Amino acid sequence: MSRPTDYFPYKNGVMTVDGVSLNAIAECTGTPVYIYSARGLLDPLKALQKGLKGLDHLVCFAVKSSSNVAILQLLSSHGAGVDLVSGGELHRAAIAGVPADKVVFSGVGKTPGEMARALDYGGNGIYSFNVESEPELRLLSSVASHMEKTAPVALRFNPDVDPKTHPYISTGLKKNKFGLNRAEILKIAREVSKYPGVSIRGISIHIGSQLLSLSPLQDAFKRVRALLEELEDILPTPLRFVDLGGGIGITYRNEKTIPIPRYCELIHRYFGPKAGLRHPMKILIEPGRSISGNAGILLSEVLYRKQRKEKDFLIVDAAMNDLIRPSLYGSHHEIVAVSRKTGARKKTDVVGPVCETGDCFGSDRPLPRSLDQGDLIAILSAGAYGFAMSGNYNSRPRPPEVLVAGGNFEIIRERETYDDLVRGEVLPDQTCPRPEAAS
Numbered sequence: 014m015s016r017p018t019d020y021f022p023y024k025n026g027v028m029t030v031d032g033v034s035l036n037a038i039a040e041c042t043g044t045p046v047y048i049y050s051a052r053g054l055l056d057p058l059k060a061l062q063k064g065l066k067g068l069d070h071l072v073c074f075a076v077k078s079s080s081n082v083a084i085l086q087l088l089s090s091h092g093a094g095v096d097l098v099s100g101g102e103l104h105r106a107a108i109a110g111v112p113a114d115k116v117v118f119s120g121v122g123k124t125p126g127e128m129a130r131a132l133d134y135g136g137n138g139i140y141s142f143n144v145e146s147e148p149e150l151r152l153l154s155s156v157a158s159h160m161e162k163t164a165p166v167a168l169r170f171n172p173d174v175d176p177k178t179h180p181y182i183s184t185g186l187k188k189n190k191f192g193l194n195r196a197e198i199l200k201i202a203r204e205v206s207k208y209p210g211v212s213i214r215g216i217s218i219h220i221g222s223q224l225l226s227l228s229p230l231q232d233a234f235k236r237v238r239a240l241l242e243e244l245e246d247i248l249p250t251p252l253r254f255v256d257l258g259g260g261i262g263i264t265y266r267n268e269k270t271i272p273i274p275r276y277c278e279l280i281h282r283y284f285g286p287k288a289g290l291r292h293p294m295k296i297l298i299e300p301g302r303s304i305s306g307n308a309g310i311l312l313s314e315v316l317y318r319k320q321r322k323e324k325d326f327l328i329v330d331a332a333m334n335d336l337i338r339p340s341l342y343g344s345h346h347e348i349v350a351v352s353r354k355t356g357a358r359k360k361t362d363v364v365g366p367v368c369e370t371g372d373c374f375g376s377d378r379p380l381p382r383s384l385d386q387g388d389l390i391a392i393l394s395a396g397a398y399g400f401a402m403s404g405n406y407n408s409r410p411r412p413p414e415v416l417v418a419g420g421n422f423e424i425i426r427e428r429e430t431y432d433d434l435v436r437g438e439v440l441p442d443q444t445c446p447r448p449e450a451a452s
């Protein structure tokens with residue numbers, strides 16, 4: 014599993030990506046800017062694909078972690094499918110040219126409009142709707158029937174993995190909003206004829222994110238296996254696939270992560286040819302962070318050093334609107350000087366210009382004292398849930414995105430302009446008086 018600096022090594026004292034110095038990119042684009050390494054994105058994808066060899070499998074990149082169409086196209090051209098959670102993401106998949114039979118659609122709140130678009134995607138519709146509730150299944154069945162189509166469905170199973178042994182798991186618990194429990198799934202299976210517009214083809218799970226141990230996954234896999242057995246006896250047609258979700262963690266600081274080969278071995282053990290399934294099943298996984306997380310950084314320039322006795326503040330030109338994870342979850346991102354500095358260090362808070370105390374990328378970091386106005390810093394491990402979660406708070410245009418491959422870099426999203434900020438906003442039309450307000 015990759016570390017934050019693997020794809021951003023120092024050469025002659027300057028941080029680089031695929032042979033390109035970050036200074037050169039900043040000169041061209043200005044700062045702040047998101048920078049992604051193509052190799053950083055592809056290496057984990059290839060490792061997962063290699064690990065799943067011998068199984069009929071598909072790695073579906075979780076679009077919500079890093080949604081730029083150029084990134085989707087790159088991953089898709091190397092065999093990845095996509096896991097979506099909205100109609101907007103479906104639109105991105107279409108632009109990136111992701112084939113319909115490699116698209117799965119997750120999420121608890123799909124609208125009829127989103128369902129219809131996904132049923133039309135590429136003509137014959139997407140590979141699977143991962144359905145999270147009975148009312149959703151009913152609606153999907155009716156939308157598909159009206160379109161004279163059959164919607165392929167995987168029921169999302171909430172395996173209720175024991176919270177005592179695995180306190181950090183956030184989506185695979187009874188109390189979470191996600192998925193259907195065993196009883197609900199069995200009930201649906203017994204009453205499939207009530208849903209004529211759908212065809213139940215698989216089971217999906219996704220138990221949480223930034224998982225650092227295999228044991229919750231193993232628990233979940235066991236429960237999926239047991240459920241599959243039960244369903245075989247109930248469903249009129251055999252299931253064709255299992256979607257095991259995403260969630261593999263990455264190293265942000267010094268966390269020990271699950272090695273991809275071990276993760277894949279576990280999948281083989283529970284769902285592979287020797288796993289004792291009644292018939293072979295296709296295996297899907299939905300990794301997001303483990304593909305995009307350490308492939309990207311946020312590059313920013315120091316605006317000011319504010320000196321205090323006990324610690325200094327570095328005010329940088331990136332802010333919480335660009336990368337919200339530290340403010341939102343208190344997450345750790347390594348922060349480094351792009352040009353290596355020697356000499357004394359001092360406790361430093363790295364903060365942005367936004368008017369919120371929470372606009373802080375890191376507290377009490379031992380950074381070089383000589384780091385000052387005009388110097389570049391890199392906020393690492395920002396490829397997942399970075400740009401994808403950015404916004405315009407404080408009316409700050411969002412940064413550009415750059416993809417580096419084969420020693421070349423390309424701007425894959427332009428910096429937003431002030432006009433972009435007010436696009437769609439309207440000044441009330443003075444020439445067209447409104448009807449008088451009722452008194």
Ligand SMILES: *Cc1c(COP(=O)(O)O)cnc(C)c1O
Pocket residue numbers: 075077078096098119120219221222223258259260261299300301302303397
């Ligand atoms: C968010 C999400 C993923 C990806 O999670 P990562 O932790 O980024 O791997 C996969 N599947 C579903 C259903 C999700 O909601």
